[in-house]
Amino acid sequence: MGNNKEIQNVSKATIGRLPAYHRYLKEKEAAGEKTVSSTAIAEELHLNAVQVRKDLSVISTVAGKPKLGFEIADLIGDINRILGYDNVTDAVLVGAGGLGSALAGYDGFKNYGLNIVAVFDSDPERIDKTVNGIRIFDAEQIRHLVRRLNVLIGIIAVPRGAAQQVADELIEGGVRAIWNFAPVHLNVPENIAVKNEDMAASLAILSKRLAEILISEK
Amino acid sequence: MGNNKEIQNVSKATIGRLPAYHRYLKEKEAAGEKTVSSTAIAEELHLNAVQVRKDLSVISTVAGKPKLGFEIADLIGDINRILGYDNVTDAVLVGAGGLGSALAGYDGFKNYGLNIVAVFDSDPERIDKTVNGIRIFDAEQIRHLVRRLNVLIGIIAVPRGAAQQVADELIEGGVRAIWNFAPVHLNVPENIAVKNEDMAASLAILSKRLAEILISEK
DNA sequence: GTGCAATCGATATTTTTTTATCGATAAAAT
DNA sequence: ATTTTATCGATAAAAAAATATCGATTGCAC
Numbered sequence: 001m002g003n004n005k006e007i008q009n010v011s012k013a014t015i016g017r018l019p020a021y022h023r024y025l026k027e028k029e030a031a032g033e034k035t036v037s038s039t040a041i042a043e044e045l046h047l048n049a050v051q052v053r054k055d056l057s058v059i060s061t062v063a064g065k066p067k068l069g070f071e072i073a074d075l076i077g078d079i080n081r082i083l084g085y086d087n088v089t090d091a092v093l094v095g096a097g098g099l100g101s102a103l104a105g106y107d108g109f110k111n112y113g114l115n116i117v118a119v120f121d122s123d124p125e126r127i128d129k130t131v132n133g134i135r136i137f138d139a140e141q142i143r144h145l146v147r148r149l150n151v152l153i154g155i156i157a158v159p160r161g162a163a164q165q166v167a168d169e170l171i172e173g174g175v176r177a178i179w180n181f182a183p184v185h186l187n188v189p190e191n192i193a194v195k196n197e198d199m200a201a202s203l204a205i206l207s208k209r210l211a212e213i214l215i216s217e218k
Numbered sequence: 219m220g221n222n223k224e225i226q227n228v229s230k231a232t233i234g235r236l237p238a239y240h241r242y243l244k245e246k247e248a249a250g251e252k253t254v255s256s257t258a259i260a261e262e263l264h265l266n267a268v269q270v271r272k273d274l275s276v277i278s279t280v281a282g283k284p285k286l287g288f289e290i291a292d293l294i295g296d297i298n299r300i301l302g303y304d305n306v307t308d309a310v311l312v313g314a315g316g317l318g319s320a321l322a323g324y325d326g327f328k329n330y331g332l333n334i335v336a337v338f339d340s341d342p343e344r345i346d347k348t349v350n351g352i353r354i355f356d357a358e359q360i361r362h363l364v365r366r367l368n369v370l371i372g373i374i375a376v377p378r379g380a381a382q383q384v385a386d387e388l389i390e391g392g393v394r395a396i397w398n399f400a401p402v403h404l405n406v407p408e409n410i411a412v413k414n415e416d417m418a419a420s421l422a423i424l425s426k427r428l429a430e431i432l433i434s435e436k
Numbered sequence: 437g438t439g440c441a442a443t444c445g446a447t448a449t450t451t452t453t454t455t456a457t458c459g460a461t462a463a464a465a466t
Numbered sequence: 467a468t469t470t471t472a473t474c475g476a477t478a479a480a481a482a483a484a485t486a487t488c489g490a491t492t493g494c495a496c
Contacts, residue, residue: 007426008433013483015426019418023403037443045403050485053444066443066491083422098323102316108401112418113425152428177428179421183326185241185263191435193427195420200237200330202397202413204301207331208225208233209411210370210395215226217409231453255473266455271474284473285463437496444491454481465470 007082014055015083020045021055022079029072037069085113092146092175094166095157096121096136099181103157104131117149122162142166146173153177160184225300232273233301238263239273240297247290255287303331310364310393312384313375314339314354317399321375322349335367340380360384364391371395378402 007015024044028036038056042049056070060078064070080086093104093116103109104119119131122139129136137145146154146169154170156163156178163182170178177193180186186194225233242262246254256274260267274288278296282288298304311322311334321327322337337349340357347354355363364372364387372388374381374396381400388396395411398404404412 007429010426011482012423012426015422016419019416019422020403020414022418023401027403039443044405048485049443050487051483054484057445064444065493066445067441067493069443083418084425089425098320099317102320105316109417109421112421114421153424176431177424179424183241185238185245187262190264191431193424193431195424195427196238197415197417197420198237199327199415200240200301201234202415203327203330203332204233204237205230206371206395206397206411206413207302207307208228208230209413211225213394213409213411229452257473267473268455268457269453272454275475282474283463284461284475285471287473440493440495442491442493444489446489447487449486450484452481452483454479456479457477459474459476461472461474463470463472466468 007084010058010082014058017045017047017055018059018079018083021052022076022083022085025072025076025079029076034072035065035069036072036075038064040069083113085111088113088115089153090115090117090149090151091153091155091179092116092118092120092142092149092151092170093134093155093157094120094139094142094170095159095181096123096126096131097157097159100157101131103155103181104134107132114153116155117151118145120145139166139169142169143173146170146175151175153179155179155181156186157181225302228276228300232276235263235265235273236277236297236301239270240294240301240303243290243294243297247294252290253283253287254290254293256282258287301331303329306331306333307371308333308335308367308369309371309373309397310334310336310338310360310367310369310388311352311373311375312338312357312360312388313377313380313399314341314344314349315375315377318375319349321373321399322352325350332371334373335369336363338363357384357387360387361391364388364393369393371397373397373399374404375399 024041038049038052042052059082062074091114093100096119104116116134119134119136120139120142121136126136127138152175154175156166158166160182163184164186167178167186167188171192179195181197188194256267256270260270277300280292309332311318314337322334334352337352337354338357338360339354344354345356370393372393374384376384378400381402385396385404385406389410397413399415406412
């Protein structure tokens with residue numbers, strides 16, 4: 001996942017926008033369109049057209065054409081390559097509760113180059129069952145299995161109290177990147193990547209925008 | 219949710235960090251500590267200490283003390299106030315599938331000032347049942363009930379194909395902010411706030427960081 | 437074919453965000 | 467009491483990101 005050679009030169013802000021471009025482009029492609037302009041993308045996604053062009057210029061190999069714009073298929077290919085959507089990476093998921101099951105059940109991850117190969121839980125009721133065809137293993141096995149499967153990405157979807165220990169065990173097993181859905185701050189070494197799926201932060205930002213809108217109408 | 223008078227002056231970047239500070243401070247408070255330094259926060263959260271001080275200065279009413287740092291209780295109070303964690307806002311949730319149920323089942327939202335008052339679904343099997351004590355209504359009722367309940371926030375957790383229509387109906391009912399968990403771009407009027415919970419984007423960023431780490435070790 | 441309009445890419449400017457520097461201050465140590 | 471040290475807040479500098487400007491190009495309408 002993520003082409004090591006190229007993703008380096010792309011700013012974090014740009015990376016964050018690529019999935020939105022990707023979706024928009026897929027929609028347009030499905031609608032039978034062949035080209036799209038930066039103006040059109042910007043308008044739809046509420047961005048600045050220059051910003052869109054700049055983003056595309058750093059990831060794309062082909063130039064746009066005046067009056068027509070960019071080849072949709074080319075851009076999709078470029079984003080796939082940069083984000084590594086076309087080469088699949090394995091991951092393990094810890095936590096088969098509500099959120100964990102929802103994540104395990106979401107087949108869409110395959111489109112993003114993520115393949116969940118094992119699920120862990122500590123509840124004996126759940127162990128050895130399956131979610132979405134993926135076997136649930138005893139959480140005791142995390143270290144052992146992660147190492148054996150040679151997995152670099154771990155997804156944490158356990159209650160907050162258990163998250164730190166799970167993180168520690170994943171790291172002991174060799175995981176180098178953690179996608180954390182538990183609402184806690186994880187304490188990890190420098191050389192481990194952590195991305196917090198921070199619902200509270202999202203909600204805060206949404207709330208800010210709502211407040212701005214309501215004020216502007218007063 | 220979100221104090222209208224003050225949230226305005228706080229940058230989006232800062233807002234995005236506040237929940238992380240909040241969690242960290244709550245941890246420290248629970249551990250019985252009274253004060254904390256910007257240095258300590260920065261170290262734990264992998265941020266810059268100056269940035270932490272600047273963030274705190276725009277949201278806090280009280281100054282830090284040399285050698286001691288900031289009063290934890292004060293800071294928590296300030297963040298609560300800015301993010302509106304202490305006054306609850308109602309929201310409706312659409313979609314009682316895997317993800318929707320997980321969201322409805324997460325009681326932690328209450329700590330973030332969000333209260334889900336109704337769930338909608340179009341599946342007759344689910345209608346009139348409950349999730350986590352919240353009644354599931356027929357999706358046909360969205361417009362009607364949203365208006366009657368006077369709810370301003372809608373959460374979308376339906377399959378991608380249905381998301382746009384759900385958004386339209388929420389807006390017709392009077393919703394002004396949408397928290398979108400469906401992996402599609404929503405087309406909404408200017409005066410509606412949308413926050414996409416973009417799993418693909420998160421994954422992309424995590425992947426970038428992982429790539430950077432792996433490269434730096436080569 | 438000619439002219440118009442839409443779009444691009446490049447460069448410049450502005451804005452925002454992050455980081456560095458440094459004197460002042462207050463607690464703790466001597 | 468004096469010194470040391472950790473920390474703050476303010477200001478300055480640097481870096482990153484977003485936006486504006488503009489000449490060049492190309493398809494499309496006439």
